[in-house]
Amino acid sequence: MRATGTPRRIGLLGGTFDPVHIGHLRGALEVAEIVGLDEVRLVPNYRPPHREAPNSSAQDRLTMVRLAVQDLAPLSVDARELERDKPSYTVDTLESLRAELGHDDQVFLIVGWDAFCGLPSWHRWDELLDHCHILVMQRPDADSEAPEALRDLLAARSVSDPLTLAGGGGQIAFVWQAPLGVSATRIRQFLASGRSVRFLVPDAVLAYINAHGLYRASN
Ligand code: ATP
Numbered sequence: 307m308r309a310t311g312t313p314r315r316i317g318l319l320g321g322t323f324d325p326v327h328i329g330h331l332r333g334a335l336e337v338a339e340i341v342g343l344d345e346v347r348l349v350p351n352y353r354p355p356h357r358e359a360p361n362s363s364a365q366d367r368l369t370m371v372r373l374a375v376q377d378l379a380p381l382s383v384d385a386r387e388l389e390r391d392k393p394s395y396t397v398d399t400l401e402s403l404r405a406e407l408g409h410d411d412q413v414f415l416i417v418g419w420d421a422f423c424g425l426p427s428w429h430r431w432d433e434l435l436d437h438c439h440i441l442v443m444q445r446p447d448a449d450s451e452a453p454e455a456l457r458d459l460l461a462a463r464s465v466s467d468p469l470t471l472a473g474g475g476g477q478i479a480f481v482w483q484a485p486l487g488v489s490a491t492r493i494r495q496f497l498a499s500g501r502s503v504r505f506l507v508p509d510a511v512l513a514y515i516n517a518h519g520l521y522r523a524s525n
Contacts (some may be wrong), residue, residue, distance in 0.1 A: 313410035317346035338485035347384035400437035497521035
């Protein structure tokens, strides 16, 4: 644990990043700017090996995220969920990160609206807010209604201004950044059908995809 120093404000954006794309990167950057975060770590999620095909391997996903954020402060990569050979839940990641941080450092879990709506299925989801605040990114394909299971939580924990989030956690705020209607699913479909994904992923990621023949129909 860090003993002293200015408290840090750290964002975590988990995802499969299969592949990482401009929706993730613009979202992370805009949230960092709007909320004033010192750092946003992209956290590639573990996925059981048998579920890899026809998508890319954990190593490829990690390498693409590394390529995407190189020299792109305040974005960085946190590979801890891939360094274990079993599923790593977000609540475990938060606990392990918290153990490394100073008491006053703040952690913000960043999720797109679609991911947020699935929160009640996450492992020990009711403990997440013990370790962090949650920032929900608007997504253009989002349904406007929150699922029933989240309504009480939203009523009790949401604040309208993300800049008012104080302390170690416990609250939820929405961040209305410029929407980008791009998804990894769409990118994989484009590649499988031989279409270009130029400008949907960073050029370095595109070069990696091409060099390794990822997401092609024959894979
Ligand atoms: P897939 O299409 O394979 O489901 P995805 O594009 O949704 O992938 P993920 O890696 O699953 O990407 O997403 C990681 C996080 O980024 C999630 O919280 C998701 O909601 C968010 N996200 C993904 N795309 C966008 C986007 N275009 N705008 C805002 N948030 C996004």
